[in-house]
């Protein structure tokens with residue numbers, strides 16, 4: 001780099017300079033062969049890029065990327081498992097699960113922490129009841145009122 005202003009030229013070509021900086025470059029260009037040459041090169045390069053065909057991914061790469069997009073992340077799977085937690089009568093258990101999810105979400109890389117929290121007996125109990133919870137979810141019972149009814153079914157059955 002032979003001229004301190006040369007580093008402004010990319011931004012100048014991209015029209016990304018503020019008014020003051022742009023005028024400074026424009027005033028400088030006629031007297032600096034290095035910057036004029038660099039500017040011409042940048043413009044030629046941009047023109048080549050603009051006319052170049054967009055790179056196309058190979059079918060294999062495309063398939064791999066699409067598969068990766070469809071694959072649920074660990075946290076999505078965990079969230080899917082824990083979503084019906086409102087059905088569990090023990091509020092403390094629900095609070096514990098939610099807290100552990102929050103902790104896990106604040107540190108997305110730490111899957112080990114989430115696995116460790118499943119060793120908590122309360123969480124294990126939840127995990128053991130997940131089949132039941134999943135069944136309710138399959139029925140489409142996501143409305144909080146419906147869930148309330150399901151949660152208190154035993155009380156309703158006890159009524160004459």
Ligand SMILES: [Zn+2]
Nearest residue numbers: 003005032035
């Ligand atoms: Zn210059």
